Amino acid sequence: MAAFTVDTKLFQELGELLVAKEATALVELIKNAYDADAEQVTVHGTYLRDAANGQIVVKDNGLGMTAEEFEGGFLRIAGRSKITSDRKSPVFGRRYTGEKGVGRLAAHKLARKVEIYSLKAGHAERGAAELPPTTKIIRASIDWDAIEALETLDQIAKSNAVQLNRRIPKPDRVLESGTTLTMSPLRRGWTQRMIDAFLKEAVTLAPTQVLWDRLPDGVVSEPLLFKQVPVRDQLSSDPGFRISFTGELAVPEVLAPDVAESASWIAEMEFERVTGLLRVAISPTALAKRTFPSSEGFRFDKKLAPGSGPSFRARILQRSGTTWDPAVQGIRVFMEGFRVPPYGDSTDDWLGVDRSYKSRAHRTLTSLSNLDIDDLPDGIENEELVLQGNSAYMGAVFLHRSSSPELDMLVNREGFLPGPGLEFIADWVRVTTDLIVRLGYATRREVKEVKREVRERQRRAAERADVSETPSALRVRENAQAAEKHLNSIRTALQAGDYARAAEAASAAQPHFQDIRALSDEFGSEAVMWRVLASLGTELAAFVHEINALALEAGTIVAELDEALPQLRTGATRSGVQKARKTALALADRIRRNATYLVDATSFKGRRRRSRLPLRERLEAVLPLFQTRLATRRIELLNEIPADQRTPLMFPSELAGIFTNLVSNAVKFAGEGGRIKVVGHVSDGMMKVTMENTGVPVDLPRSKRLFEAFQSTTERPDAVLGQGMGMGLTITRAFVQEYGGTIEFVPPTKGFSSAIQFAIPVR
Structure with a gap:
């Protein structure tokens, strides 16, 4: 009767095929400890560079093995001990990490002999929080060289290649269960490269x-x-699993x-x-x-x-x-x-x-x-x-x-x-x-908030700038003049052959070029945005003329109605015409107010001279633009800015732009029957203005994003205010930062939902 025989060379073939490298072999032995319900496994290495005297010890405090489990599990290649109905460990219910039954070949990969000392834990039910003490002990050894000297696997049983001592007396004291594998001599000495590779892999064996x-x-x-x-x-009762590497295998932090x-x-x-x-x-x-x-x-x-x-x-x-x-x-x-x-x-x-x-x-x-x-x-x-x-x-x-x-x-x-x-x-x-x-x-990529040192430079520039120029223009001009002066010094020094003085002048010029570059980074990225707005502004003059023409036509309608009134005979007709006359007068007045605001805010006069502007009056100057919407929504606006409070030196158009954008947002979100309150004061050398409104609150942690370009605060167009372009707060911040100031959303006071505050330095 014919039968298969298996050559002992199988161990060598499978060991090289299934376990790629020494680090992988140790990982497989660590996984075996995990599958055995161990809480702790220690991997210790000594004399690794010397194959003859090198030793690797893997010790765990898991369930351990009986003699029968050693023979039916550890000694059975491709066994089925882990192929159960739920494939979970007996006590802690861990999902088995191994399934092919070849993990013990890792010991063959690492050393020529392996000694096994295993203490078997007593019985415990599934879900227990800890393992019982030891009840049985076995010692065993496997001599891989002796096995491979044989011809077939069935010859192993009659040799001394595998030894098992199952008759160790039951301990007379309580011992912790577990298994210790001692592997020596090593198959080869570990080079420094092998040790480094293992340490690198050991760091990530378990997740950080x-x-x-x-x-x-x-x-x-x-x-x-x-x-x-x-x-x-x-x-949930699993106490966890810890891995320690010691000796020459100690993993650095x-x-x-x-x-x-x-x-x-x-x-x-x-x-x-x-x-x-x-x-x-x-x-x-x-x-x-x-x-x-x-x-x-x-x-x-x-x-x-x-x-x-x-x-x-x-x-x-x-x-x-x-x-x-x-x-x-x-x-x-x-x-x-x-x-x-x-x-x-x-x-x-x-x-x-x-x-x-x-x-x-x-x-x-x-x-x-x-x-x-x-x-x-x-x-x-x-x-x-x-x-x-x-x-x-x-x-x-x-x-x-x-x-x-x-x-x-x-x-x-x-x-x-x-x-x-x-x-x-x-x-x-x-x-x-x-x-x-x-x-x-x-x-x-957003429009960045100006840093503190930049704000301080802007503040100093605002104090030095002429009333007809902006602080940024002053900074560019002063840096350009200083850089030009140093370049002339460099030219003179080079002509005289004085290279040391030329180097000194070059060093002195460098900070001015850096400042110019910083200005370019801060404001140059917005150039396209400003050009778009400027192109819209060029149409503004024709728009203002058109508005004025409409106001004149409305006035003409009023005059024609005045002429028609004496000729009307019935009281009902006269009442209707008088009502139409009143509406036309209101329309003409509204058109004139808006035209006046547009001219005041955008004309060359608004950019001709900086002055200390009456803050309260400048807010009142922009309110006509919003009068209709305030009345329609029954919104109450409280101007509580002190009558005597004035701004630092500013262009009227800049302050008009700030108030226009802030009031526009407040009106959009105040809600029907809402309230808006504007207060102002001076503290810590800063002019501070806070505008609060009821209605929709602002998410403070995310509010800085609203200052980015094209981050519109509204999605639906308003019949009077229009749909936001997402530029209002960006432009407002640019106005404030021009004078070294800040603008941000702040916690509102009681009775209001949102609040925004801008602060500009005063002397």
């Missing part, structure tokens, strides 16, 4: 705490999805202090394969908000087809303009809390981020171009130019074996078989990283 634990309070400005990300599929606080953006995502619901939430950190105050997060829920891909959860931390420590950079994949290489390695680009970084072009992000998501932020031209590589991200994608049947591990434990399941995860993780890029770039 910041990638799954509760984020510190105040790190993110907007709520994300999780308090803690579920890393493993386990019972990762140089990444305050990692969450040093991130710029944090994203979390989740997909449930049963329901098909995908959720993504992205938030700027406190650091990003300090650097770019108008940074805003984004979140969306998207219903996909159930079973579109494996269930997964992820947390990603991004740093703008810099990178993470090499030990933790990259977005890695974890199955049941254990790293699945190579995803996220420095040489692995499973998301295509590095490839896009190297080939980025002048375009919007392609992964977002056809994305069907409500309220998706619009792309900005050239946003792909600011892409960063994998080193800017530190992230983790968490998978559970029970909810990711599409993913099959390669036999060498180096990744999953290619397929739609892995592509599904990669596509949506890439969408999330690109959304971070888009949100960050949109924030950096």
Whole structure:
């Protein structure tokens, strides 16, 4: 009768095939400890560079083994001990990380012999919080060289290659259960490169705490999805699993202090394969908000087809303009809390981020171009130019074996078989990283708030400037004159051959060129916007003439009605004509008031001379423009600015522009029967004006975004006020910043919903 025989060379073949490298072998032994319900596993290495004397010890405090379990499990290649109905560990209910029954071949990969000392725990019910003490003990050893010296596997039983001592007396004292594997001598001495590679891999064997634990309070400005990300599929009573590396395998601390606080953006995502619901939430950190105050997060829920891909959860931390420590950079994949290489390695680009970084072009992000998501932020031209590589991200994608049947591990434990399941995860993780890029770039492209030192320079320039020029014009002129003077000095020194004096003059000129460049950066980016407004302004003269013509025509109608009144015979007719005459007079008066305001605010006279303007009167001067809307909506406007309060030296048109834009917004949002209150005072060397209104409140944490260009505060056009262009607050801020001032939304007083305050320095 014929039968199969198996050559002992099988161990060598399988060991090399299924366990790619020493680091992978140790990971497999650590996973075995996890599957055995251990709370702690320690990996200790000594004399690793010396193969003959080197030793690796893996010790855990798990369930341990009986003699029968050792023979039927550890010694059975491709056994079925982990293929149970629920594939979970006996006590803590952990989802098994191994399934092929070849993990013990890792010991063959590492050393020529392995000694096993195992203390078997007593019986415990599923869901217990701890393991019982030891009840049985075994010792065993495997001599791999002796096995391979034999011809077939069936000869092992009659040799001394595998020894088992099952008759160790029951301990007379309480002992903690667990298994210790002592592997020596090593198959080869570990080079420094091998040790470094292992240490690098050991750092990310389990996810860094910041990638799954509760984020510190105040790190993110907007709520994300999780308090803690579920890393493993386990019972709530599970005490957890810790890994320690000691001896020559001790892992140095990762140089990444305050990692969450040093991130710029944090994203979390989740997909449930049963329901098909995908959720993504992205938030700027406190650091990003300090650097770019108008940074805003984004979140969306998207219903996909159930079973579109494996269930997964992820947390990603991004740093703008810099990178993470090499030990933790990259977005890695974890199955049941254990790293699945190579995803996220420095040489692995499973998301295509590095490839896009190297080939980025002048375009919007392609992964977002056809994305069907409500309220998706619009792309900005050239946003792909600011892409960063994998080193800017530190992230983790968490998978559970029970909810990711599409993913099959390669036999060498180096990744999953290619397929739609892995592509599904990669596509949506890439969408999330690109959304971070888009949100960050949109924030950096906004009209920036002027910094304190710039405000101080503007303030000093406002004090020195002539009444007929702007502070910015003075700064440009003074810097240009100073730079010209130093250039003349350089020319004279070079002609005389005095190179030292020429170098001194060049150094003296540099700050003036820097100031001119700063002015260009601050105001030059708005040049196109101002040209658009100027082109509209050129039409204003004809518009004012047209308004005046309408006023004259209205006056003519009144005169004609006056002539017609004596000829009317019936009282009813005379009453109707008198009513029409009254309406025409009101129309003519309204047209004249608006024409007067437009001329006052936009004529050359309004830009000819700066003076200390009566603040209260200048507010009253713009109110006629809003009189109709105030009356129609029954809005009460209270002008509580002191009668004697005056501004610093300003152009009348600038103050008119400030009040016009602020009153316009207040009227739009005050609501029917609402109220608007304007107060003014001087404190701390600043003239401060606060305008409050009832109605729709402003979200203070996001209010700085309203000062960006084209961020309109209204979506529906108003019959009188029109539809916002999104320029009013941008222009108002430019007026205020011209004099070194600030403008911001502030908490309103009782009875009001929103308040905005501008402050301009006074002498």
